[in-house]
Amino acid sequence: MRAWAAAAWLALLAPAAAAAATAVEPRTVCTITVNSPDEKESFRRHLGTEKYRFVELVERGRPDWLDSSCRAGVFCDILVISAHYDGGNEFFPDSLDAREFLPVSELERVSCSGSCPSLFARLQEVYLFGCNTLNPAPHSGATAEVVRSLVREGLSRERAERELNALAAAHGESSRDRMRQVFKGVPVIYGFASTAPLGHIAGGVLDRYFRQSGERDLARGRPSRALLNTFSNFGMTAVSGMTAADPYWQSRQDMCQFADERRAVAAKLAFVHGLLQRHVGETRLYLDRIRRLRESLDASVRHDPMAAEVLEAIARDEGARERVLAYARRADRPETRVAMFDLARDAGWLTAAQRDDELMAMLAELYTRPELGVSEIHLACQLNADGHLDGRFADGTGGAGGAAPWPAAGGTAQAAMRACLGSAADRAETLQALLSPREADVELAQAYLRHHPVEDAPELRRLADDIAAMAPGAAQVRALEALGRHYVSDREVLETLVALFGRTSSAEVQTAVAGILLRADRSALDAPELRRTLTSLRRDAGREGTIDALIALLGVS
Structure with a gap:
């Protein structure tokens, strides 16, 4: 009887033990720290390492760090990306000597390709600490241009506006929709509709949020009202990743036609040929992706019989040629015309x-x-x-x-x-x-x-003399900025600038001069003497900025 009871107790305890083991299995917080580590460190401080495992995906000095994480079989439950964002194509650092960047096309490749099945497979939350990461506005202006084209073709303004809204969402024309495509099925994606806080500020706000709310809202499958309220001054917002039930799911499918590295080049070119059969406005929306595909092709593609056959079919497609060229000639954005004429040349429609x-x-x-x-x-x-x-x-x-x-x-x-x-x-x-x-x-x-730029040294000296002789004001400041884009190393030019710093009545002109000297080769100048000049003759007393940075640099040189 006692043996039977012991066995029964063990049977009852087994599920509880398994549940306990599951409960203590740590979640993986993946971080992509291209810029400031402040946000990552806030998560680490408040979540600890008992229930959470932290994995930094960026490997400094290694360009294929994202692929490295894929090969290692990393599974992310939470992803935190800390970087500046250009509003459309790339996450980047603010340090000039940094080597780590994150193109959105890389995220698309990982999201669409079978080469990395694990990394995003169980994501529950994504945090995008960068400006405009979830901005709903079309970032290229392409959709508005397409609508103007539709109006020229006879559509009413009201219908054209409806087309504008549909096209913007359907083709990932905003950062928000592009991130929804990349992080498909993720319940919560946090980001910013406009300017995001700098890293040290965001880290402080996160600290306040975690002190007040702890981890209770983390990865619960719904946006945290407490987190959004804490970041309300910065316009944080939240969306979910696309699913097959989304009315614009086809846009993700189209994106993956380009991004999936498993697809043969011939298949990708055939998809492009199919796009060329749609309304030319849709082709226009895919110009950037088509350009990247064209640029990835090399001479070997001509030796691929299937790819060569598709390229030949495109070159013979007179209907597509006429539609593209007609659209290009009347497009109101010059960059659109250039891109479409380039497409026509590469397709064999123009010499x-x-x-x-x-x-x-x-x-x-x-x-x-x-x-x-x-x-x-x-x-x-x-x-x-x-x-x-x-x-x-x-x-x-x-x-x-x-x-x-x-x-x-x-x-x-x-x-x-x-x-x-x-x-x-x-x-x-x-x-x-x-x-x-x-x-x-x-x-x-x-x-x-x-x-x-001016490359002749005597000509650059004359130009510097003439700029120094200008009346103080906005025009002179801008002229100095133009001069500063040259890497100034000529002693005469440097001495002209130092003399201008000493005699000008404008603090803005002095700041512009300091900006040039900050980037210049100053080896021809006496550093202590220059430091004394900057310190004694500056006209922006009480304001910190470029002049202080130059003085500090001279102090350690």
Whole structure:
């Protein structure tokens, strides 16, 4: 009887023992610390290591750290990402010498591919400590452009607006929707709709939350009202990952057509060909993904019979060619035109010369706009970075079919654009505009110098002398900023800047000078003497900033 009772007790206790063992199994908190460790350390301090296991996925100096975590078979229950976020494509650090970055495309690859089945498989919560990580606004402007195209095709404004909202959600056009695609099925994703707190501030807010609430709301499958309230001043928000029941689930499926590394190149190209059969506006929404796929192809793809067959089918697709080119020529965003003309060239629909003709026709149209400005100058300089468009504005071949030469009249913006296209006379006029008392003209010249810095030492000295002779004010500050983009090492230029620091009446000019000296090669200057000059002649007493950083650096040099 006693043996039977003992066996019965053991049978009753076995489930309880198993439950106890399960209860004490630690949850895994995975951290991706690209920037500040403050948020990670707050989780570690308050959760401890008895019930939680902490795994840092970033391995310093190792570019394939995410793959390394996949190969190690790590399972994350909670994921904390601490990094700056560019609002669309990448998590990045604020340190200039840091090597660790996290492209969103990498997260998509891990989410879609079978090569990493474990990492996100049991995620319950994700914390995205970066600006705009859950911003609901379309970040590329593509959907609005597509809607304007639909209006031109005859749709009513009301219907076009409905299309705008649907397209934005359906194609992951916002950071929020893109994160929902990446972290599919995750019950709670925390992030910020706009500016996020810096790391040390976020860490302090987390400390306050954990002291008040502990871990009771952690990974419970629903957003923590206490956490959202604690971060209310910073606009923290929460969403859930997409599931197959989501009305926009197909958008994730489309994303994975590109991101899944198991798929053959031929299959990915066939999917692109299928996209080209849809309304061209949808093709436009996938331009960035199509570009990345094109850039990943090498010569070996031509030796893949199936891939070569798809590429040949695309090249012969006259209907797709006409739709893409017609859309490109009327698109109102120049960068869209460039991307679509590049697609047409790579698809075999335009030769390199024909693509240049299309680009020159676009630049000629922009050139005549009254609002011509900095963005158009950047575009012209970027398109002619290798000089292959030099002179095209003046030789009667400005656009497709041989357009007339561009009119030489106009202001600084027109001169800078012609300078980007190889005009020596307009380059001289643009550099002269850097000395203008009008800040708007200086800004236009500054845009040109971003792409064509002064490389001749005597010319740089003359430019520095002329900038130093400008009247103190916003125009001079901007001119100094343009000069500061050059890595200044010339002794005469450095001495000119130090002299300007000593005599100017403007604290803002002094700050601009200090910014140049902070980044310059100062080996030609006497560090103690420069430190005394900065300390005794500064005009921003009581304010900390660039000048203090330079003084501190000189103190240890």
